Amino acid sequence: MAFILKAESQVQRAIVGQSIIRDNILAYSEFNFFRDWNVVATFKSGIGETVTFYPVTFEVPDKNVRLFGLQVDVLVKSRENNAISIGGGIVKAEFIERSIFIDKSDAVAFVNFLEEEVVPNLKKKYKKQSKEYVFKSKEMFFSFLIDESKARITMHLADYGPLGNEPGGRQIEFWTEAKIDDIPSLRAKLEGFVQSMK
Numbered sequence: 001m002a003f004i005l006k007a008e009s010q011v012q013r014a015i016v017g018q019s020i021i022r023d024n025i026l027a028y029s030e031f032n033f034f035r036d037w038n039v040v041a042t043f044k045s046g047i048g049e050t051v052t053f054y055p056v057t058f059e060v061p062d063k064n065v066r067l068f069g070l071q072v073d074v075l076v077k078s079r080e081n082n083a084i085s086i087g088g089g090i091v092k093a094e095f096i097e098r099s100i101f102i103d104k105s106d107a108v109a110f111v112n113f114l115e116e117e118v119v120p121n122l123k124k125k126y127k128k129q130s131k132e133y134v135f136k137s138k139e140m141f142f143s144f145l146i147d148e149s150k151a152r153i154t155m156h157l158a159d160y161g162p163l164g165n166e167p168g169g170r171q172i173e174f175w176t177e178a179k180i181d182d183i184p185s186l187r188a189k190l191e192g193f194v195q196s197m198k
Contacts, residue, residue, distance in 0.1 A: 015158050017138040021058050021069050021101040032059040041189035046178035049076045055193040068197035070102040100157045106137035107194050114187040118144045125149045151180045
């Protein structure tokens with residue numbers, strides 16, 4: 001069941017900057033990008049939206065550049081009148097898909113945040129109070145909110161457009177109340193990803 005948060009109770013969802021991985025993708029015309037789709041961590045909402053995390057390695061040949069991190073693919077219901085061209089006709093896109101990157105240092109910090117702040121408080125309840133736990137990386141804002149007896153995960157992801165090269169001023173929102181109990185499994189998979197980064 002969805003609930004509406006009062007504006008004064010929300011933390012500002014600002015995302016500032018872009019990841020070092022994205023900086024390098026945009027800076028170099030030749031590079032190698034390894035994505036391991038055999039190991040993914042997927043988080044789903046009750047309405048069919050998904051956020052999928054997987055480890056990535058970015059390398060530039062002959063430049064001694066090698067970066068590790070996470071790619072986050074989000075598939076969310078369109079909040080706008082997005083239209084796409086199919087076979088010469090225009091149809092409304094029910095879902096949109098975007099990708100962001102989390103640099104290795106932020107990925108380590110995110111795993112620690114989930115372990116220390118979110119997982120121990122999954123069953124916490126308040127009376128006439130709320131508490132919000134927030135983690136921000138350059139391309140993602142993650143919030144775990146406990147509002148009395150209700151818990152909600154919200155992710156705001158910078159929208160760099162379908163090709164990943166537009167300014168990230170807009171955001172895409174993913175949220176769920178139904179899948180809160182999946183957080184420990186997500187944390188464990190992300191920890192495995194981080195440990196595999198050399």
